[in-house]
Amino acid sequence: xxxxxxxxxxxxxxxxxxxxxxxxxxxxxxxxxxxxxxxxxxxxxxxxxxxxxxxxxxxxxxxxxxxxxxxxxxxxxxxxxxxxxxxxxxxxxxxxxxxxxxxxxxxxxxxxxxxxxxxxxxxxxxxxxxxxxxxxxxxxxxxxxxxxxxxxxxxxxx
Amino acid sequence: xxxxxxxxxxxxxxxxxxxxxxxxxxxxxxxxxxxxxxxxxxxxxxxxxxxxxxxxxxxxxxxxxxxxxxxxxxxxxxxxxxxxxxxxxxxxxxxxxxxxxxxxxxxxxxxxxxxxxxxxxxxxxxxxxxxxxxxxxxxxxxxxxxxxxxxxxxxxxxxxxxxxxxxxxxxxxxxxxxxxxxxxxxxxxxxxxxxxxxxxxxxxxxxxxxxxxxxxxxxxxxxxxxxxxxxxxxxxxxxxxxxxxxxxxxxxxxxxxxxxxxxxxxxxxxxxxxxxxxxxxxxxxxxxx
Numbered sequence: 001x002x003x004x005x006x007x008x009x010x011x012x013x014x015x016x017x018x019x020x021x022x023x024x025x026x027x028x029x030x031x032x033x034x035x036x037x038x039x040x041x042x043x044x045x046x047x048x049x050x051x052x053x054x055x056x057x058x059x060x061x062x063x064x065x066x067x068x069x070x071x072x073x074x075x076x077x078x079x080x081x082x083x084x085x086x087x088x089x090x091x092x093x094x095x096x097x098x099x100x101x102x103x104x105x106x107x108x109x110x111x112x113x114x115x116x117x118x119x120x121x122x123x124x125x126x127x128x129x130x131x132x133x134x135x136x137x138x139x140x141x142x143x144x145x146x147x148x149x150x151x152x153x154x155x156x157x158x
Numbered sequence: 159x160x161x162x163x164x165x166x167x168x169x170x171x172x173x174x175x176x177x178x179x180x181x182x183x184x185x186x187x188x189x190x191x192x193x194x195x196x197x198x199x200x201x202x203x204x205x206x207x208x209x210x211x212x213x214x215x216x217x218x219x220x221x222x223x224x225x226x227x228x229x230x231x232x233x234x235x236x237x238x239x240x241x242x243x244x245x246x247x248x249x250x251x252x253x254x255x256x257x258x259x260x261x262x263x264x265x266x267x268x269x270x271x272x273x274x275x276x277x278x279x280x281x282x283x284x285x286x287x288x289x290x291x292x293x294x295x296x297x298x299x300x301x302x303x304x305x306x307x308x309x310x311x312x313x314x315x316x317x318x319x320x321x322x323x324x325x326x327x328x329x330x331x332x333x334x335x336x337x338x339x340x341x342x343x344x345x346x347x348x349x350x351x352x353x354x355x356x357x358x359x360x361x362x363x364x365x366x367x368x369x370x371x372x373x374x375x376x377x378x379x380x381x382x383x384x385x386x387x388x389x390x391x392x393x394x395x396x397x398x399x400x401x402x403x404x405x406x407x408x409x410x411x412x413x414x415x416x417x418x419x420x421x422x423x424x425x426x427x428x429x430x431x432x433x434x435x436x437x438x439x440x441x442x443x444x445x446x447x
Contacts, residue, residue, distance in 0.1 A: 065375065077376075079370075111370070113360060121356075121358055121360065124414060124415065130409070
């Protein structure tokens with residue numbers, strides 16, 4: 001018990017440092033192909049958490065559009081985007097970060113939502129309530145969520 | 159209703175052997191299913207050539223084609239179509255005197271069947287009012303101006319039932335809304351809305367219903383988002399749903415601030431979306447999941 005509490009405290013501490021540092025959505029540097037070289041948090045991504053984010057409806061909900069064998073534990077994969085098997089062979093870390101943070105910088109006009117962006121929307125709402133937001137919008141995923149998802153995607157090799 | 163379904167199911171079981179071969183050829187959903195004929199009588203066109211004004215789709219398809227055979231079958235007979243209960247309720251309302259003028263709908267229109275053909279051309283420009291009107295707006299105009307009765311809320315149950323009754327007597331007739339003349343500006347506005355990417359997900363109607371129909375989005379099989387089948391009885395919420403309620407749900411799902419049912423924006427969008435179905439049969443009340 002004691003151990004796990006101090007562990008939690010240590011983790012919270014790391015998270016606290018990370019939270020103070022992340023690159024803000026408007027500050028992210030995309031190169032001309034849409035890649036983002038710099039980590040958004042400086043903290044290595046956790047692929048296990050990235051997988052959960054991709055399969056969870058209230059988080060990335062990536063499976064609503066993408067299928068992947070590695071996400072089989074989450075039922076009902078969509079067909080709107082490409083199958084993600086082998087995606088770790090197709091893109092390097094910087095390119096993957098760019099696609100997840102704002103795929104529109106890689107694929108002009110893509111249907112894929114920008115997950116690390118907070119402005120430039122038409123009639124944005126307060127999540128799925130259909131109402132106008134009462135507070136400034138946050139990005140769809142946090143900086144560390146993006147890093148975790150990128151880490152998981154890089155494991156999807158053929 | 160349940161009893162009826164049961165005896166129907168037994169009859170269906172008898173037929174199952176012969177239809178099995180057909181079903182396995184047809185595959186899971188859509189195109190292969192037997193064409194939709196309601197009550198063995200009303201033939202419904204569920205796919206046809208797109209109207210000339212459509213730029214990116216060559217064949218238009220009713221949402222019926224994208225549903226499972228079980229859901230499709232609920233529309234083949236009015237006794238199985240739960241949306242017809244709303245139509246029955248509206249038939250009673252139709253003949254009920256309400257308001258200061260001592261009139262019912264029947265006082266002016268006779269039987270509901272006299273309105274056959276009306277739904278097919280709505281939304282429609284109203285010269286006196288100087289606006290494009292949906293069926294719901296027309297129902298309220300009759301209530302307030304001709305009957306001296308109170309307006310219904312735009313998506314009230316009684317309103318959607320009445321709209322279902324008016325649609326039901328036009329079933330089988332081709333949708334044919336006018337998009338030129340005085341309606342053109344409203345139609346253009348609706349088209350603009352159809353292609354505008356809203357909300358934090360930045361999705362337009364076209365992203366889902368033009369670019370991705372026939373694809374799964376999570377567990378949902380995307381249709382072309384046609385409205386020839388409205389009002390729609392949804393098995394998910396077990397009631398008749400108005401066009402504007404459906405629009406509201408789809409816009410909400412883009413993480414956007416929605417427009418209100420009955421708003422000028424949704425009226426314009428309805429005219430535009432209806433025009434994308436010109437040539438399909440009026441099918442409402444239909445059944446969807």
